[in-house]
Amino acid sequence: MRGPAAAAALCLAAAVALHAAIDRWPAPAVDTPGLLYVRSPEAARRAALSYRGIAADVYWIRALQHFGSERLAGPGHVKDYSLLYPLLDLATTLDPYFSIAYRFGSIFLGEPYPGGPGRPDLAIALLKKGLAAQPAKWQYMQDLGFVYYWHLHDYHAAAEAFQRASEMPGAPNWMRPLAAVTLAEGGHRNASRALWTELAKSEEPWLRDSAVLRLAQLDAMDTMEAWKRAKDQGLNLPIPNDPSGTPFVLNPATGGIIVSPQSKLYPLPGQLEPPR
Amino acid sequence: MSAIGPVAAAVFRESVRDKVFYNLVLFGVLLVGASIVIGQLTAGQDVKIIKDLGLAATSLFGLFIAIFIGINLVSKEVERRSVYPLLAKPITRPQFIAGKYAGLLLTLLVNLAVMTVALYTVLYFLARGIPAPIQGAWDAPALDPALLKAVAMIFLELSVVTAVALFFSTYSSPMLSAIFTLGVYVVGQFNAELKRFDAIVDSPAAIAVAKACYYVLPDFSRFDVKLAVVHGVPVPGAFMAASAAYAAAYVAALLFGAMVIFARRDFK
Numbered sequence: 429m430r431g432p433a434a435a436a437a438l439c440l441a442a443a444v445a446l447h448a449a450i451d452r453w454p455a456p457a458v459d460t461p462g463l464l465y466v467r468s469p470e471a472a473r474r475a476a477l478s479y480r481g482i483a484a485d486v487y488w489i490r491a492l493q494h495f496g497s498e499r500l501a502g503p504g505h506v507k508d509y510s511l512l513y514p515l516l517d518l519a520t521t522l523d524p525y526f527s528i529a530y531r532f533g534s535i536f537l538g539e540p541y542p543g544g545p546g547r548p549d550l551a552i553a554l555l556k557k558g559l560a561a562q563p564a565k566w567q568y569m570q571d572l573g574f575v576y577y578w579h580l581h582d583y584h585a586a587a588e589a590f591q592r593a594s595e596m597p598g599a600p601n602w603m604r605p606l607a608a609v610t611l612a613e614g615g616h617r618n619a620s621r622a623l624w625t626e627l628a629k630s631e632e633p634w635l636r637d638s639a640v641l642r643l644a645q646l647d648a649m650d651t652m653e654a655w656k657r658a659k660d661q662g663l664n665l666p667i668p669n670d671p672s673g674t675p676f677v678l679n680p681a682t683g684g685i686i687v688s689p690q691s692k693l694y695p696l697p698g699q700l701e702p703p704r
Numbered sequence: 705m706s707a708i709g710p711v712a713a714a715v716f717r718e719s720v721r722d723k724v725f726y727n728l729v730l731f732g733v734l735l736v737g738a739s740i741v742i743g744q745l746t747a748g749q750d751v752k753i754i755k756d757l758g759l760a761a762t763s764l765f766g767l768f769i770a771i772f773i774g775i776n777l778v779s780k781e782v783e784r785r786s787v788y789p790l791l792a793k794p795i796t797r798p799q800f801i802a803g804k805y806a807g808l809l810l811t812l813l814v815n816l817a818v819m820t821v822a823l824y825t826v827l828y829f830l831a832r833g834i835p836a837p838i839q840g841a842w843d844a845p846a847l848d849p850a851l852l853k854a855v856a857m858i859f860l861e862l863s864v865v866t867a868v869a870l871f872f873s874t875y876s877s878p879m880l881s882a883i884f885t886l887g888v889y890v891v892g893q894f895n896a897e898l899k900r901f902d903a904i905v906d907s908p909a910a911i912a913v914a915k916a917c918y919y920v921l922p923d924f925s926r927f928d929v930k931l932a933v934v935h936g937v938p939v940p941g942a943f944m945a946a947s948a949a950y951a952a953a954y955v956a957a958l959l960f961g962a963m964v965i966f967a968r969r970d971f972k
Contacts, residue, residue, distance in 0.1 A: 479764070
C-alpha cells in the first residue's frame with residue numbers, strides 16, 4: 429500500500445508544481461460581458477424550491493460583485509451595469525423582504541455614470557416593488573423621496589414621498605419637516621444638505637457612508653462656486669483640494685474648477701451621462 | 705410496542721456506524737467558513753445570510769439523510785436477507801416498520817439539534833461586538849428564539865419525507881425509491897400551484913385531477929417558514945399546530961400504507 433500512496437503524493441506534488449509553473453503564463457485576458465443564466469425571477473423562484481432565502485443571498489452577492497467590479501474596472505473597460513437591475517430583481521423576487529437589496533440597490537441604480545448605471549427610473553421601480561411587498565416600510569418611501577430629489581430633481585414628488593413616509597408607522601419625527609423643507613426649498617443646496625445630514629445619522633453604516641459622500645459633494649460644489657466668484661472678481665487663487673483631498677481641475681469651458689475624475693467625489697450630480 | 709424501541713435503537717446505532725453524523729462536521733465547517741468569508745462579500749448582511757445558510761443547510765442535509773437512509777430502511781434488510789431472522793423474533797411486521805421509522809426520526813432529531821446549536825453558536829460570535837443601534841436595525845435579533853420555529857417546521861417536513869421514503873422502500877428498489885421520494889418532494893413544493901390550475905387550464909377534467917393531486921400529495925411548501933423567521937415576521941402558533949397535525953396525519957397514512965404493503969409481502 430505504500431507504493432500507491434507514494435505515487436499519489438508524487439502526482440499531487442507534480443500537479444501543484446505544474447500549476448505554479450502555468451501561472452507564469454497567464455491566459456490572455458478577454459473582456460467578456462457578464463452572463464445571467466436565469467433571467468426570469470418567477471422561474472428562479474420556482475427552481476429554488478424552499479431555498480429561496482439562500483438563493484436570494486447568492487443573487488445579492490452577485491449584484492454587489494457586478495456593481496463593484498464594473499465601478500472599479502480600470503481605464504479601457506467600458507463600464508456596463510446592465511446586469512445590475514436583473515440581479516436585484518431576482519434577489520428581491522426570491523426574498524421579497526430583502527430590505528438591503530431594495531435600499532442599497534436603489535442607491536446603486538441611481539448613481540450617475542460612470543460610478544453607476546445612472547438609472548433612477550429603475551431605482552424607483554425597485555423601491556416601488558419593495559413597497560408593494562411591505563407597504564408600511566417608511567424607509568423605502570424615504571429612499572424614493574431621495575431618488576426623486578437627488579437624481580431627478582423632482583421636488584414635488586420628493587416632498588410627497590417624504591410626506592407619505594412621515595405618515596407611516598415608526599417614521600422618525602424629522603420626516604414631516606423634511607417634506608416641508610423639500611417643498612419650500614426644492615433645488616436649494618441647503619435643503620439637500622438637511623436631507624443628507626439626517627441620513628448621515630442612520631444606524632446603517634452603508635447609508636451613513638453614502639450620506640457622508642453626498643455631503644462632501646455638496647461641500648465641493650460650494651467650493652467650486654466660491655472659487656469661480658473670486659476669480660470673476662479678479663482674485664488669483666490657487667486651485668484648492670476637494671473635501672476628499674484630491675485637487676480640483678480647471679474647466680476650460682467655463683473657466684471654473686471641477687472635481688477631478690481621480691477624486692472619490694467624481695462625478696458630481698449631472699456631471700456625466702451614461703452611454704445610451 | 706416494546707419491540708419498536710429495540711428496532712429504532714438498532715437503526716440509530718447503524719446510522720452512527722455508517723458515519724451519518726459526519727455531515728455535522730461538514731455543516732460546522734460550512735457555517736464557520738461562511739461566517740468568515742461572508743463579511744467580505746456582503747454589505748453588512750452577515751447575520752441574515754448566515755441564518756439563511758444555516759437553515760437551508762439544515763433542511764438540505766436532513767433531506768439527504770431522510771431520503772438516502774429512508775429508502776434503504778426496509779429494502780436493505782430484504783436484500784441482505786436479515787429480515788428473515790428479524791421477523792422470526794417476537795416482532796410483528798407493523799412494529800418492524802414503526803421501529804424503523806422511529807429510529808430514523810431519532811437520527812434526524814439528533815442531527816437537527818446539533819445543527820441548531822452550531823447555528824446559534826456561530827450567530828452568537830457573529831453578533832458579538834456589533835453595537836446595539838446597528839443590531840436594532842436588523843429585522844430580527846441574531847439569537848432570535850423564533851429560529852427554533854423554522855427548525856421545528858424543517859423537522860416536520862423531514863418526518864413526512866422519511867415516511868414517503870419508507871413507504872416506497874417497502875416494495876421498491878432503493879434506486880426507484882429515491883427517484884419516487886425526490887419526485888414527491890419536488891412536486892410537493894409546487895403543490896400550491898395545483899390549486900390555482902383552473903387559472904391556466906379550461907378543461908374541467910384536468911382541473912379536477914389537479915385539485916385531487918393538490919389534496920392527496922403532501923404540501924411541503926407549507927412547512928417552509930425560513931424566510932419569515934429570518935425577517936422577524938411572526939409565525940402564529942395556530943399555524944404551527946395545524947402544520948404539525950397535518951404532518952402527523954400524513955405520516956400516519958403513509959406508515960399504515962407501508963405496514964399494509966409490508967404485511968402482504970411474501971418472504972418465503
